[in-house]
Amino acid sequence: MNANDQIIYLDNNSSTRIDPAVHEEMMPFLTTRYGNPSSAHRFGAHVKDATKLAHERMAALLGCEPNEIVFTSGGTESDNTALHSALHVTPDRRRVVTTSVEHNAVLNYCDAAVRRGCEVMVVPVDSEGHLDLTELERAIRPDTAVVSVMWANNETGVIFPLVEIAEMCRAKRVAFHTDAVQAVGKMPINLAEQPIQFLSLSGHKLHASKGVGALYVNRHSRFHPMLIGGPQENGRRAGTDNVASIVGLGKAAELAAATIEEENSRVRALRDRFESSLLRELDDVVVNGDRETRLPNTSNLAFTGVDAQAILIKLDQEGVCCSLGSSCTTGSVQPSHVLRAMHLTNEQARSSLRFSFGRFNTETELDRVLEILPRTIRKLRQLSATPA
Ligand code: PLP
DSSP: OOGGGGGEEEEEETOOOOHHHHHHHGGGGGEEEEEOTOSHHHHHHHHHHHHHHHHHHHHHHHHGGGGGGGESSSSHHHHHHHHHHHHHOTOOOOOOEEEEOOOOOHHHHHHHHHHHHHHHEEEEEEETTBBBBHHHHHOOOEEEHHHHHHHSSSOOOBBOOHHHHHHHHHHHTOOOEOOOOBBBBBBBOOOGGGSSEEEEOOOOOOOOOOOOOOEEEESSOOOOOOSSSSHHHHSSSSSSOOHHHHHHHHHHHHHHHHHHHHHHHHHHHHHHHHHHHHHHHOSSSEOOOSSBBBBTTEEEEEETSSSSHHHHHHHHHEEEOOOOSSSTTTTSOOOOOHHHTTTHHHHHHHHHEEEEOTTTOHHHHHHHHHHHHHHHHHHHHHHHSSSO
């Protein structure tokens, strides 16, 4: 399928469309402004100015200092780097505490850490997707190198009480990392007010390009880089800067800071109309995760008795894009680990789809989806009720 105009893209937690203003800002660095920002000549220095501005714009969005931003290749690298650094700077501490609903960029890193002799404590969530804070507090022992808890969940949108968790880690003198890949741009963040050592974000969730992200490293935190080589990013991430993407991410941060409030209320209204209309029109639809403490754009729905893969295929044929859960596990027959951690049965998890709204969705698109989706569910339910 090519005609982008014909698709209705409700998969913004998987990736977002590059904002035209971001694209425009990137273009010179893919064409005429190709100097290396580390070069001593003026042609390079101009490029360096552009990456410096990107640090400033990102810092303004997060409420931190520009030199606390380390640009990376994305959320995965940022997550890996934070955990790698924390384990490296405290070699006497071999314990990592995390949650059962983290992205694989954290969970699979933890599995690898276990194979290297670390101990990982995975704290459970309840059926609404909320973390058991008592259990979390109990899990943080003096031998804990780092606590890694996501800010908002990519599948359900459920938001964790980050301020409380960060305070808990500070009281216990343990480093705290948050995977804020889904939170940045969708909720206000002010790092100046929070005792967070590391925060990960990703460009392509924020209307910038794929393959770029950032790690916030608190200026008082000890840090050990994962990539070793040149002195880029103040010696914290070696490798020639991905200039065009970094510049684009800076612009995306500036746009997010300027539009966050207005955009979130618009997107929330779309999402809420979507859900209330479906719940009114169809029986046996369940919203997965706490409906209140949730990102404004995310809707994870179980269509009881219907195979989500069948729905996804039908919607795809009509040009509607949504997701079976974390896109990284799409194609695998395993039900989502997030929904399973929330005690959904395999059957409930397999009947669940994620719809994630974004900047470019419109009321007209929603009208169309609200015409297609109920019809599709009714049809699939009819088919499964018909004896073979
Ligand atoms: N963390 C979360 C919560 C995510 O949703 C994702 C991407 O889906 C990642 C990390 C990985 O980010 P990236 O695709 O930039 O590596």
